[in-house]
Amino acid sequence: MSSTFGKILRLSVFGQSHSAGIGFSLDGFPAGFPVDMEALSAFMSRRAPGKNEYSTPRREKDIPEFISGIVDGVTCGAPIAAVIFNSDVKKNDYANLKSVPRPGHADFTAEIKYGGYQDKTGGGHFSGRLTAPICAAGALCIQLLKSRGIEVAAHIKAIHGVCDAPMSPENILSARDKPFPVISDEAGEDMRREIADAKSRGDSVGGIIECAVLGLPPGVGDPMFDGMENRIAGAAFAVPAIKGIEFGAGFGAASMYGTENNDPFYCDGTDVRTSTNNSGGILGGITTGMPLVFSCAVKPTPSVATPQKSVDMVSGQNCNLEIHGRHDPCIVPRAVPCIEAAAALAVTDALIECGIIAKGSI
Numbered sequence: 001m002s003s004t005f006g007k008i009l010r011l012s013v014f015g016q017s018h019s020a021g022i023g024f025s026l027d028g029f030p031a032g033f034p035v036d037m038e039a040l041s042a043f044m045s046r047r048a049p050g051k052n053e054y055s056t057p058r059r060e061k062d063i064p065e066f067i068s069g070i071v072d073g074v075t076c077g078a079p080i081a082a083v084i085f086n087s088d089v090k091k092n093d094y095a096n097l098k099s100v101p102r103p104g105h106a107d108f109t110a111e112i113k114y115g116g117y118q119d120k121t122g123g124g125h126f127s128g129r130l131t132a133p134i135c136a137a138g139a140l141c142i143q144l145l146k147s148r149g150i151e152v153a154a155h156i157k158a159i160h161g162v163c164d165a166p167m168s169p170e171n172i173l174s175a176r177d178k179p180f181p182v183i184s185d186e187a188g189e190d191m192r193r194e195i196a197d198a199k200s201r202g203d204s205v206g207g208i209i210e211c212a213v214l215g216l217p218p219g220v221g222d223p224m225f226d227g228m229e230n231r232i233a234g235a236a237f238a239v240p241a242i243k244g245i246e247f248g249a250g251f252g253a254a255s256m257y258g259t260e261n262n263d264p265f266y267c268d269g270t271d272v273r274t275s276t277n278n279s280g281g282i283l284g285g286i287t288t289g290m291p292l293v294f295s296c297a298v299k300p301t302p303s304v305a306t307p308q309k310s311v312d313m314v315s316g317q318n319c320n321l322e323i324h325g326r327h328d329p330c331i332v333p334r335a336v337p338c339i340e341a342a343a344a345l346a347v348t349d350a351l352i353e354c355g356i357i358a359k360g361s362i
Helices: 037-047 091-097 107-114 121-126 128-147 169-176 185-200 228-236 250-255 332-353
Strands: 010-015 021-027 065-068 080-085 151-159 207-214 242-247 265-267 272-274 292-298 308-311 318-321
Touching (some): 037 128, 080 128, 128 332, 151 169, 169 207, 228 332, 242 250
Antiparallel strands (some): 010 021, 242 292
16 A cells, blocks of 8 residues: 655555554654644644534544654654554444445445455545544644744635635634634535535535645745645545645636736745736746645545445345444545645655755754
8 A cells, every 4th residue: 555655754654444543654854843742732633533513423532642753842853653542443333344335435446456355444544534644744744834934724615515705825824723614604604504404314515625835935846746736636635535636726727818827927026926826826836935725625425324326245236235333424624634734744845855944953
């Protein structure tokens, strides 16, 4: 399985949804950085399950236990490793799925690739549960970036067609810190009603997350295969529910004229800026100095209470499948910090590679 990300800052994720624990190793993080454990815990709580009516009732504290890389609260240069122990495991909820793949999940493809040896409980290594260690590693990067004047923030752009207010560098920072991360609280109420309605019908809904990285200098990234779009997309798609990504105007640019899509340059007296940001702060794979902005499409939770059609892989017979267990009627709210973490990991790796953040020590 490809569970490693990054060029200089190397993240490796391990564990399964219902194994004894999950965790990560982060190699290449600079030494000498003081870690704010309270801030890290607060970030992890944004992703943690079992906190409200629109998340799974599975209850996990999601507190990383660091076993290397941090001494007396400061990074020491060794790989940072942490374990998050699973405490609320119910493997029997998946007893009827041993030979019947769930529609929308990786059960079928995992069966073909790994010959039935994959952990089938809760999706195993394919589960969204594995975003917890990604968030823990990303939280470290978010703190490091913030110490350099770089902020990472995301909000719920839409849920099932209900859209949030337009994002600005100012309002996305305030939205990030809300329990339900939206710019418009009125839109947030409408989104929650959409989630509640889907849940009441045994169904689920998806949406869009918009993320911005503020304060990045120009010149970070590369053309071709190591562009900032490539790096961020590679990290974002580790979140299992992500099915699409766009930067700046994204697919909307396809319906514009060139004169509409191009961002005019101007000098503010010190720096070269653009009067619009349809590029999303990236040209030729390299940052422009404007906010780096991208959006991710999040699919509806595939585990729904409504019976679905599937196939028994042993008998080859068509069958009806009822999914038990505990699942989010909408993944979007808990996925917001996951996208922030993915962006932070990609950006930190690029900044270390180009020398803006020093290798080795702070």
